[in-house]
Amino acid sequence: MRTRDRVARALHEHGPQSAVALGLRFGLTPAAVRRHLDALIAAGKVCEVPEPRGRVRHRGRPAKLFALTELGRAAFPHAYDTLATAALRYVANLAGESAVREFARSRAEELETRYATVLGGVEPKQRPAALAAALSDDGYAASVEEVPTGAQICQHHCPIAHVAAEFPQLCEAETQAFARLLQTHVQRLATIAHGDGVCTTHIPAGVLVGGEVAGRRGMGALLRPRREVARAGRRTRSQVRTTTLDRERVDREREVAR
Numbered sequence: 001m002r003t004r005d006r007v008a009r010a011l012h013e014h015g016p017q018s019a020v021a022l023g024l025r026f027g028l029t030p031a032a033v034r035r036h037l038d039a040l041i042a043a044g045k046v047c048e049v050p051e052p053r054g055r056v057r058h059r060g061r062p063a064k065l066f067a068l069t070e071l072g073r074a075a076f077p078h079a080y081d082t083l084a085t086a087a088l089r090y091v092a093n094l095a096g097e098s099a100v101r102e103f104a105r106s107r108a109e110e111l112e113t114r115y116a117t118v119l120g121g122v123e124p125k126q127r128p129a130a131l132a133a134a135l136s137d138d139g140y141a142a143s144v145e146e147v148p149t150g151a152q153i154c155q156h157h158c159p160i161a162h163v164a165a166e167f168p169q170l171c172e173a174e175t176q177a178f179a180r181l182l183q184t185h186v187q188r189l190a191t192i193a194h195g196d197g198v199c200t201t202h203i204p205a206g207v208l209v210g211g212e213v214a215g216r217r218g219m220g221a222l223l224r225p226r227r228e229v230a231r232a233g234r235r236t237r238s239q240v241r242t243t244t245l246d247r248e249r250v251d252r253e254r255e256v257a258r
Helices: 003-014 020-027 030-042 070-074 081-097 097-119 124-137 161-166 169-182 218-258
Strands: 048-049 065-068 140-145 150-155 187-190 200-205
Touching: 003 020, 003 030, 003 070, 020 065, 030 048, 048 169, 065 070, 081 161, 097 169, 124 150, 124 169, 140 218, 161 169, 169 187, 169 200, 169 218, 200 218
Parallel strands: none
Antiparallel strands: 048 065, 140 150, 150 200, 187 200
């Protein structure tokens, strides 16, 4: 296989990468890799993409990342995608959209069952990384990026992107499975199926309470003491006002008695 084809395959299997990372993978200098990337860019098969949202940058200029375009992805076999898409169309025509949703849910539950064995004994803060590793083992080339508002699981490759482009129920069911596995609310920000370079799932920052991520109940437990202090403060101020009024009334009665 030509080096240029190996570079394209690496981007297909592992998602966006820098020239330095590709050079390390193939034992080439960044300049040599860049020549192959330039040729792929000229052919419309590769493009530069921004760094994932919130990635912590080190000193110096940010690294340029390269990813396959839709034309570049099309160069790889998609026979399975064609068959799967045709099968889901048949299901939709025969039994309706609800049957497609049920299939998507069943597929997501199967993934969830397998991943649950991996995440079972993992601390809450480490679950996103463990989930990303499990996804990578299944060919999703996933990583975790820290952002100011939490963390993001970035899937740089999607084996079912062509199918999910027509049947987004697959992405929706997968997102719900992630939420159950991580035991917190998550939000899907972008998908390769809809034309984005990376499938991005946002995990909001949580407050750790006894080793668990605080949900609405956990946050309520944290805020409750503050509310009680505030109420106590209001009661104290009310008592002060009442005492002041009582003293004024006593003073008036004494004046009348004199």
